[in-house]
Amino acid sequence: MTISTVFYIRIDSLHHFKRFSLSFLQCCFWVFINGIATAQESPPTDKLEKLIPYISDRLQGDNQDSTELYTLVHRAVALSEAARDNQLLGQSYRHLAYWHLANPELDSSLYYFEKARQIYQQAKLDSLQAETYLEMEDAYKQRGYYTEAMEQDFKALELFEKNQLSLGIAKSYTRLCDILYYQEKYAEGAEYCQKAIDIQSKYNVPEELAISHRYKADNLLILEKFEAALEEINKGIAVLKAAGKSEKIIAPNYNTRGNIYKYMERFDEAIAEYQKVYALAKVENNTQGLISALGNLGHVKRLQERYEEALPYTLEALEIIEQSGNTRNLFENYMHASDSYAALGQFEEALKYERLFSGARFRNLEKTIEQLESELQIKYETAQKEATIEEQEATIDRQRKIQLLYIGIAVLLGIILFGMYFTITNIRKKRKALASLNTELEQKKEALETSNRKLQQSFDELKATQAQLIQSEKMASLGELTAGIAHEIQNPLNFVNNFSEVSRELITEMQQEIQKGDLVEITAISEDIKNNLEKIQHHGQRADAIVKGMLLHSRSSSGNKEATDLNKLCDEYLRLSYHGLRAKDKNFNATLETDFDPNLPSLQIIPQDMGRVVLNLLTNAFYAVRERQKMEGKNYKPTVIVATAMEKDGKEVSITIKDNGNGIPKEIQEKIFQPFFTTKPTGQGTGLGLSLSYDIVKAHGGELRVATELGKGTEFVISLPSTN
Numbered sequence: 001m002t003i004s005t006v007f008y009i010r011i012d013s014l015h016h017f018k019r020f021s022l023s024f025l026q027c028c029f030w031v032f033i034n035g036i037a038t039a040q041e042s043p044p045t046d047k048l049e050k051l052i053p054y055i056s057d058r059l060q061g062d063n064q065d066s067t068e069l070y071t072l073v074h075r076a077v078a079l080s081e082a083a084r085d086n087q088l089l090g091q092s093y094r095h096l097a098y099w100h101l102a103n104p105e106l107d108s109s110l111y112y113f114e115k116a117r118q119i120y121q122q123a124k125l126d127s128l129q130a131e132t133y134l135e136m137e138d139a140y141k142q143r144g145y146y147t148e149a150m151e152q153d154f155k156a157l158e159l160f161e162k163n164q165l166s167l168g169i170a171k172s173y174t175r176l177c178d179i180l181y182y183q184e185k186y187a188e189g190a191e192y193c194q195k196a197i198d199i200q201s202k203y204n205v206p207e208e209l210a211i212s213h214r215y216k217a218d219n220l221l222i223l224e225k226f227e228a229a230l231e232e233i234n235k236g237i238a239v240l241k242a243a244g245k246s247e248k249i250i251a252p253n254y255n256t257r258g259n260i261y262k263y264m265e266r267f268d269e270a271i272a273e274y275q276k277v278y279a280l281a282k283v284e285n286n287t288q289g290l291i292s293a294l295g296n297l298g299h300v301k302r303l304q305e306r307y308e309e310a311l312p313y314t315l316e317a318l319e320i321i322e323q324s325g326n327t328r329n330l331f332e333n334y335m336h337a338s339d340s341y342a343a344l345g346q347f348e349e350a351l352k353y354e355r356l357f358s359g360a361r362f363r364n365l366e367k368t369i370e371q372l373e374s375e376l377q378i379k380y381e382t383a384q385k386e387a388t389i390e391e392q393e394a395t396i397d398r399q400r401k402i403q404l405l406y407i408g409i410a411v412l413l414g415i416i417l418f419g420m421y422f423t424i425t426n427i428r429k430k431r432k433a434l435a436s437l438n439t440e441l442e443q444k445k446e447a448l449e450t451s452n453r454k455l456q457q458s459f460d461e462l463k464a465t466q467a468q469l470i471q472s473e474k475m476a477s478l479g480e481l482t483a484g485i486a487h488e489i490q491n492p493l494n495f496v497n498n499f500s501e502v503s504r505e506l507i508t509e510m511q512q513e514i515q516k517g518d519l520v521e522i523t524a525i526s527e528d529i530k531n532n533l534e535k536i537q538h539h540g541q542r543a544d545a546i547v548k549g550m551l552l553h554s555r556s557s558s559g560n561k562e563a564t565d566l567n568k569l570c571d572e573y574l575r576l577s578y579h580g581l582r583a584k585d586k587n588f589n590a591t592l593e594t595d596f597d598p599n600l601p602s603l604q605i606i607p608q609d610m611g612r613v614v615l616n617l618l619t620n621a622f623y624a625v626r627e628r629q630k631m632e633g634k635n636y637k638p639t640v641i642v643a644t645a646m647e648k649d650g651k652e653v654s655i656t657i658k659d660n661g662n663g664i665p666k667e668i669q670e671k672i673f674q675p676f677f678t679t680k681p682t683g684q685g686t687g688l689g690l691s692l693s694y695d696i697v698k699a700h701g702g703e704l705r706v707a708t709e710l711g712k713g714t715e716f717v718i719s720l721p722s723t724n
Helices: 014-040 048-059 067-083 086-101 106-122 126-142 146-162 166-182 186-200 206-222 226-242 247-263 267-284 287-303 307-324 330-343 347-358 360-399 404-516 519-554 566-584 607-635 666-671 689-699
Strands: 562-564 591-595 603-605 639-647 652-659 703-709 713-721
Touching: 048 067, 048 086, 067 086, 086 106, 086 126, 106 126, 126 146, 126 166, 146 166, 166 186, 166 206, 186 206, 206 226, 206 247, 226 247, 247 267, 247 287, 267 287, 287 307, 287 330, 307 330, 330 347, 404 519, 562 607, 566 591, 566 607, 566 639, 566 652, 603 607, 607 639, 607 652, 607 689, 607 713, 689 703
Parallel strands: 591 639
Antiparallel strands: 562 603, 639 652, 652 713, 703 713
C-alpha cells in the first residue's frame, strides 16, 4: 500500500501539536497493519462490492478467528457506513457476529446480530431482519439456550408470514421442529416439520427439504415410530442424491439413519452409518459431526455390551465437546461413560461421570459467571479496537491535507511528546473503563442473586410436589387394601345374613308349635336357634376383627415399633392384595403358595410401614404375573410365593416374595429403586413404591435385595435383624 502525503503544521499551541503527533503515529500503525494484510493475501480493501464476498468466503474457511480477518470486517463496516448502504452494513455486522461466534463469544455475537437487525428494521428490509433472527436462534441453540432460541424463531416466522414468504415460513417451521426436539416435545416437533415439508415440496430447495425430513425423523425416532422415521430419513437422502449434492451435505442424514438403525437393534448397519459420518467429519474438521459420530459409536458398542470398545469413543467425544464448547451432546455422553465404567466394574470412574452428569446445573451456573466476566473484557477490548479504527480513518483523511516537506519535523516532535501524551490518555481511559466494568459487575452480581432466589423457590416447589406424590402412593396402597378387605368382610356378612334369615323362619315355626303344645318339637327348634345365634356371633366377631385390622393398617404410621408376628402379617397382606386385584379383574386367578417358618420370633417393627412394604412387593408380583398371562394365555400358570425364614444363625429374619412373571430387563435393574422410575404405563404407577419400600427397610436396619431372570421371574428378599 502506497500513501503520498503533504504535512502542514501550525504550532501555535501545544494542543494542536499533541493531536498531530498522535494522528501521525496512528497513521503509521494503520499503514503497518494493512501492509501485513496485503503481503499475506492481498484482500480487496478498497472496493466494497469485492470485500463483502471475500469476507464471506473467509468466514466459511479455517481461519475464522484471525486478527487480520477481524480488521477486514471492521473495514467493511466503515466502508458500508461511508456508502450509506444499509443492506451491506447489516451484512457486515452479521459477519462480525459470525467472527465472534466462531471463537466462541456468545454475547459479542448477539450484540452484532442485534445491530444488523436494527439496521434492517429501520430500512424496512423484513426478509433480512427475519434471517438475522434465525441466525440469533442458531447462536442460542449452540449454547443450549432453547427458550431464547424459540423466541427468535417465532419473531422470524411473524415477519415471513407478514410478507407471505412461503420458503421463509417453512424454514421457521423446520427450526421450531429442531428446538422442540431438544425440549422433548417430539410429537409437536414432528408436526412442524411436516408443515415445512408440505411447503418445500412445491419448490426446488432440496437441502432445506432434506433437513425437514431429517428433523422429523429425529422426533419420530424418540416416539419409537422406527419404520416411519426410517422412511423419512431415506426420503431426505434420496432428495439430496437426486439433486447431485456432495457426501459432505448428506453426512448429517447418515448420522440420523444410524440412530434409527441403533434403536431398531440393527447394530452393524448403524455402525456403518456412523463410521461414514466420522470419516466425512474428519476430512472437513466438522466438530459437531465428530461429536455425534463418536458418541453414537460408543452408544452402539455399549448396547452390544462391548463396554471396553465403547469407552474410547465416548471419552474422545467428551474431549472434543470440552475443547469446542459445543455442549449439545454433553449430558448423554457423561451418562454413557458412567454406565460403561459401571458395567466394567470400575465403580470409582462410574461415580465420577455420574456426578458430572448430576452436577450440570451448578457447572452451568459457574460457566455463566465466567462467561459474564469474559464478555465484559471482550466488550472493552472491542470498543478500543473500534475507536482505533475510526481514528485511523480520520488520520488517513488528514494525511492528504498535510505537506510532505515537514514529515521529518513531525516525526521528531511526535517522538518527544508521544510518551507523555500516551501515558496520560491511557490512564484516563483505563480509569473510565474500570469504573464502567465495576458498575456492570455489580449489576451481574444482583442478577445472579436473583437467579439463586428463583432456584431456591423452584427447589421448594419440587419438594412440595414430591411430598404430594408420596401421599398419592400411600393412598394407592390404601386402595389396594380396601379392595381386599371388602372381599374378606363379605364372607362373614353373608353367613350372618343367612343364619339370621334361617333363625327368623325357625322362630315362626316354634310359635306354631307352641300353639300346638308340642314340647319336643319346640325344644328341637330352640336348640337350632341357639346354634344359629352362636354362628352369627362367631362370624360377627370375625367381621369385627377384619374391621379393626383395616383401621390399624390404614391409619398413619405412629413411628412406634411393636412386637409383630411376621407370618400373620405376610399371610394377611397376601390375601388382601390378591383379593384387591381380583376385585378389579374377576377373570384373574393365581396360585398362592406360602412357606412360613413356625419358629419365627416376633419382631419389634412398625407394622403399618412394614405392611406397606409387603403390600407394594405383592402388588408388583401380581402385576407381573398378570401381564405375562395376558401374553401367554391359558398355557401359563401365574404363581406367587411368600416365605419367611431365620437366617445367619438366628441373627436375621427374611421375607421372600417370588413370582414367575417376565422378570426385569438387565438394563433397568439398577434403576428400579430410584424415585419416580416405573415401567408401568402412564397413570398406572407413580414410581415411588419400591423407593419408599427400600427406605422403610433401611430405616428398620434391614436390607431389600432383588434377584431376577428375564422370562423366568423375580424374587425380592427383605432381611431384618432379629433383635432391634
